[in-house]
Amino acid sequence: MILYSQDAEADRAFVKDVLGFAHVDAGHGWLIFKLPPAEVAVHPTDGAPKHEFYLMCDDLDAVCAQLAERGAELTGEVTEERWGRLTAVRLPSGSELPLYQPLHPVAHSLD
Template sequence: MITAVHTLIYCDDPPAARAFFRDVLGFPAVDTGGGWLIFTTGPSELGVHPNAWEYNGQAGGTDQRFDVSLMCDNLTATMEELSAKGAEFDGEPVQQAWGLTVSLKVPGAGPITLFEPNYDPPALN
């Protein structure tokens, strides 16, 4: 029986990325040895999408095979809270078909999408 999803983020500076997830995002963690932190990320959901699509008369596509995003219930408030802790964002929020999104910079790892879904997330039901 599957009991959870384990997500990996590969980065150039693991200590910086781990500190960001622990200190800025406030994710609880356990040290599995040698400073290798495994974070509790709370509820999760898994979407399976096509790599090419057409929606509302616009076509799109991606070469990505996997993606990790963080969800919040109020993007503006979350951005303010994280900014006060030193988080940086790449650009302004953008309204997408699935929700309001922004690119959150993860030190030592690169950007990750932070979004406020405009659907009722099954992970929270």
């Protein structure tokens, strides 16, 4: 996954310092981050194909509180959907990174 940013240096620092993701330096400050376990789903659409990226967590309220303590800005209230709880955090570049607590069985821990 690659995030394209209008302020890549600030967004890299945010992912490193605020989200706390482990990383390696691929050279010249190009940080590559280890992501938490991930899943992929394929949904039907009648519109143009698109892709979405969400950071998943087990306890969205705890993650939001922890990020707020680190100075992160949440972009809205947590919304409750039948399948999960959602919000987003604002990156320094101004873009949003969605956060998601699934309320359905998850696949990321399957062998």
